Amino acid sequence: MVSSSTPAVVIAAPASGSGKTTVATGLIGALRRAGSSVAPFKVGPDYIDPGYHGLAxxxxxxxxxxxxxxxxxxxxxxxxxxxGCDVAVVEGVMGLFDGKIDEANSQASAEGSTAQVAGILGAPVVLVIDARGHSQSLAAVLHGFATYDASVRIGGVILNRVGSARHEQVLRHACDKVGIPVLGVVPRLAELEVPSRHLGLIPAAxxxxxxxxxxxxxxxxxxTHVDLxxxxxxxxxxxxxxxxxxAVEVGDHRASRPVVAMAGGPAFTFGYAEHRELLVAAGADVQVFDPLKDELPSGAAALVLxxxxxEEHAVDLAxxxxxxxxVRALADGGAPIHAECAGLLYLARSLDGHEMAGVIGVDARFGKKLTLGYRAAVALGDSSLLEAGTRVAGHEFHRTSLDSESADGYAGAWGWRPWDGGTKREGFVRGGVHASYLHTHPAGQPTSIARFVDAARA
Incomplete structure (x- = not known):
């Protein structure tokens, strides 16, 4: 059915590190305190910021x-x-106009950018400016952002990390020169920094x-500092x-409801809300458990990791x-197992020397190199999720690596062409197991969820 459109604001910035997450999370919480029901969104694939949005x-x-x-x-x-919400707050990704970098030729595009999503929603952009180092020249920066793309409307700015009343006065004058209203002035408060680790903020969970x-x-x-x-x-x-x-995405489902166990808790925090919704719509009885302390839910016919x-919880997982x-017994019995990134590491033989499930004969270690980016991938063979040849868009985001890209008895899960040429083979498929570093969004491939639940029934 067609819904009435909930009004929205998009919180963006000229560049990463400007304070979007602090402003967006704080705005969500402040609006909620003021009596509004707020729908929180994040542009891009990030799992961590939405956790803080959800708390707010x-x-x-x-x-x-x-x-x-x-x-x-x-x-x-x-x-x-x-x-059912009164207003939506959408936090952007990177800089306002930063989009996907093509893996094949390293060319940039607007696809995936905050500007593209703001245009689709028809929502105004509130630009968060990190005021440190800015003075009168801020007017030129704002003029550029306001005129770069006529389809993007800058509705106002929030001046963040402002050092003094004099600094605020100078910045307000710069905003006035280009006709962009100041919606708030946030002082520099280092104590609000949320602890982070190698992939960004520590997840709220x-x-x-x-x-x-x-x-x-x-x-x-x-x-206190923004005009709500x-x-x-x-x-x-x-x-x-x-x-x-x-329910429309996955079609009709049968009466039987197989139990699908879904790992959660502090070690498995990266997931999309639509994943569970699609599993339920496809007929699954989804039971969330914590691998740090729980056993597999009774009657589990399939597993999502x-x-x-x-790597932060390897001792307790082991x-x-x-x-x-x-989990080993479930895999040996041919049950469907969908493992992404952390899930892949859990199925490995070991992680940083700590024994894992040993479903896949590889060892994993944490390192310094960050692997990050979108991937245009193709399924290399049939699996409990996909038919061979299915094309998907995915995302990698990890600092761990495996000692081998192959394991006895396993075929590759994905193939794609990296920017430096050649072909990349990634992941592992055997029986019901589909494990890889690649994150996918289930709403982008809803038929894979229906296929997975059907495999659980079988």
Whole structure:
């Protein structure tokens, strides 16, 4: 059905590191405190920021990624995630106009950019400016961003990390010169920095009470220094498409409801809300468990191992020997197992010298090299998820590596062409097991979820 469009603002910046997450999270929390129901979104594939958004909003943070799901699904997914809310806050990715870098030729495009998503939603952009080092020349920066793309409307700016009242005065004058309103002025407060690790912020699920305190502090900061009434008035959206419906995406399902165990807890925090929704719509009884302490849910016919930070919890994962044995038995029995990144490491023989499930005969280690980027991949063979030849858009994001790209008895999961030429083979497929470093968004390939649940029934 067609939903009325929830008004939205898009929080963007000229570059990464400007404070988008602090402002967006704080704005979500401040609006909620002021009585608004807020739908939180993040542009791009990032899993960590939506966790903080979700804490602030009291509802799941969701992603809007045109690369992973296609531009035509953004508006329906937006309507689905914003249903029943008064306003939506969409945090951008990188700089406003930064998009996908083509893997084959290293050429940049607008695909996946915050500007592209703002255009699809018909929502105004609030530009977060890191005020450190800025003075009168800010007017030229804002003029460039306001005129670079006529389809993008800069509705206002929030001046972040402002050093003094004099500094604020100079910056306000610069904004006035180009006719862009200042919606808020946030002082420089280092104590609001949220602890981070090698892939960005520490996930909210791991940061626990400290994450809640950080979100509360961000909300208080933005409530104090940003004009919430003006932000609410500014928020608009022109989305008119039908709301995304997981039941429509996966089609009719049979009466039997196989138990699909989904790993969660501090070690497996990287997942999209639509994944579970699609599994349920396809007829699965989804039971979330924590591999750090739990056994496999009773009657599990299939297993989902999402991404996360298993290298931070390798000792405890290795200590849960009962679960490791259960996972090995499940794999040996041919049950469908979908493992992404952290899930792949969990199925390996070892991680940083700690024994893992041993389903796949490779060893994994944490390193310094960051592997990051979108991949245009093709399924190399039939699996519990996909037919051979299926093309998908995926994303890699890890600092671990395997001692081998192959394992006895396993075929490759994916193939793609890297920027430096040749062909890359990645991942492992055998029986019901599909394991790889590649993250995919289930809403981009809903038929894979239906296929997975059908395999669980069988």
């Amino acid at each position: 909003a009291g509802r799941p943070g969701r992603n809007l990624d045109t690369v992973l799901v296609g531009a035509d699904r953004i508006a329906p997914l937006y309507n689905h995630g914003a249903a 791991e940061h626990g009470a400290a994450a809640v305190a950080a979100v509360d502090a961000m909300s208080e900061l933005i409530a 009434d003006v932000v609410r008035t500014l928020a608009t959206s022109t989305v008119s498409e039908a709301s995304w419906d997981p 999402p991404g996360g930070f298993p 200590s849960n020997t009962v679960l490791l044995q259960q």
